[in-house]
Amino acid sequence: MSVKLEPIVGRYTSFDIQGNQCRVYFEEAGNGIPLVCLHTAGADNRQYRHMMNDPEITSRFRVIAFDMPWHGKSYPPEGWQDTEYKLSTALYVDTVMAFCAALELERPVVIGCSIGGRIVLQLAHLHSDKFRALIGVEAADHQQPWYDTSWLHRGDVHGGEVCAALVSGLVAPQSPAAHRHETLWQYMQGGPGIFKGDLYFYRVDSDLRGKLTGIRTDLCPLYLLTGEYDFSCTPEDTLRTAKSIPGAEVTVMREVGHFPMSENPAKFRQYLLPVLKRIQDS
Amino acid sequence: MTRSTTATGAQLLQRFTLAASTFTKPRPVQVDMLVQFDDVPVIVRVRDGRVTEIVERAVAIQSWDFAVKGTAEGWRQFWLATPPAGWHDLLALNKRGAFTIEGHLHPLMAHLQFIKDLLASPREAVA
Numbered sequence: 001m002s003v004k005l006e007p008i009v010g011r012y013t014s015f016d017i018q019g020n021q022c023r024v025y026f027e028e029a030g031n032g033i034p035l036v037c038l039h040t041a042g043a044d045n046r047q048y049r050h051m052m053n054d055p056e057i058t059s060r061f062r063v064i065a066f067d068m069p070w071h072g073k074s075y076p077p078e079g080w081q082d083t084e085y086k087l088s089t090a091l092y093v094d095t096v097m098a099f100c101a102a103l104e105l106e107r108p109v110v111i112g113c114s115i116g117g118r119i120v121l122q123l124a125h126l127h128s129d130k131f132r133a134l135i136g137v138e139a140a141d142h143q144q145p146w147y148d149t150s151w152l153h154r155g156d157v158h159g160g161e162v163c164a165a166l167v168s169g170l171v172a173p174q175s176p177a178a179h180r181h182e183t184l185w186q187y188m189q190g191g192p193g194i195f196k197g198d199l200y201f202y203r204v205d206s207d208l209r210g211k212l213t214g215i216r217t218d219l220c221p222l223y224l225l226t227g228e229y230d231f232s233c234t235p236e237d238t239l240r241t242a243k244s245i246p247g248a249e250v251t252v253m254r255e256v257g258h259f260p261m262s263e264n265p266a267k268f269r270q271y272l273l274p275v276l277k278r279i280q281d282s
Numbered sequence: 283m284t285r286s287t288t289a290t291g292a293q294l295l296q297r298f299t300l301a302a303s304t305f306t307k308p309r310p311v312q313v314d315m316l317v318q319f320d321d322v323p324v325i326v327r328v329r330d331g332r333v334t335e336i337v338e339r340a341v342a343i344q345s346w347d348f349a350v351k352g353t354a355e356g357w358r359q360f361w362l363a364t365p366p367a368g369w370h371d372l373l374a375l376n377k378r379g380a381f382t383i384e385g386h387l388h389p390l391m392a393h394l395q396f397i398k399d400l401l402a403s404p405r406e407a408v409a
Contacts, residue, residue: 151391
């Protein structure tokens with residue numbers, strides 16, 4: 001074969017989440033410590049393609065990124081047409097735990113961005129014994145809303161376009177144009193109302209302020225990485241959150257926005273690789 | 283209102299007018315928006331994805347769909363080749379209070395990326 005194939009392999013699997021059988025798509029590359037990747041609201045696992053193509057990571061980690069049900073190539077559960085999608089904190093935790101159990105991953109590392117970063121905090125709170133380490137990217141226990149989410153799903157505004165246009169400002173101006181627009185394309189391709197349904201979790205159901213007690217970072221290290229250009233989850237939001245979690249380590253990433261792994265993978269790896277090395281060495 | 287702030291608004295308007303005159307996208311955008319540069323408001327008329335007219339508000343009662351009003355500092359930072367964090371996007375500026383967005387927001391949200399790009403069109407080129 002004359003063309004070069006990427007090392008990423010995509011598979012489907014089916015498992016139960018809160019009584020619903022879900023057919024879930026995931027991609028993976030590499031060998032070693034399992035590293036489960038959680039995409040942002042309204043997007044999909046393509047955000048992690050650069051990490052799955054990075055030999056410095058895949059030589060030490062089995063990088064696994066799945067599409068949440070309703071996202072990417074994972075269908076909604078059967079009967080979805082009669083429901084409104086609303087992600088809750090409990091459903092999100094159960095989804096991550098069910099995926100890890102289905103793949104029989106033993107104490108994986110989980111990295112999550114945005115809503116994925118928020119749920120990483122809840123995983124640290126509830127299940128730190130189940131994980132080797134947790135990495136929250138653009139993670140905070142709460143953040144101030146900056147637009148009305150009703151614009152995301154209505155008949156007279158194109159959902160994909162408005163989702164992408166709203167989040168376009170969360171990409172740092174320094175991020176390469178190709179990666180910026182690839183990131184936004186994912187938002188243009190989301191299902192109707194899915195970004196809004198994810199934000200139900202983010203805006204309504206997961207105010208974790210004052211609720212993150214008992215996190216044992218000595219048993220499960222917690223790393224928080226936030227981009228300076230993220231005005232949705234600001235560095236101040238992350239720093240405030242970390243103050244309530246003894247042992248949590250915060251790094252503010254320069255010249256990066258809300259989608260580091262997708263919008264500027266070269267910059268992001270400068271911050272991620274040292275964290276992964278510490279996890280590997282621990 | 284001082285003479286210097288008026289001059290600043292006029293200079294910002296001049297810069298916007300120059301950039302907007304060549305801004306076009308193949309998109310059926312038809313809006314009248316009020317854009318305020320410091321203390322200088324104008325109405326920007328967009329038809330079929332290009333700016334057809336920029337008019338100063340010569341009369342007291344004039345219709346527009348929505349308004350974007352920014353401080354002089356807000357526009358200057360927004361148009362830097364690499365704006366500082368929090369000054370780099372229309373909605374970031376709105377969140378920090380340097381810009382206000384008012385009026386009938388449907389045309390804005392239906393064409394949000396177009397409007398964002400039009401308002402950013404005077405941005406300096408990266409060296």
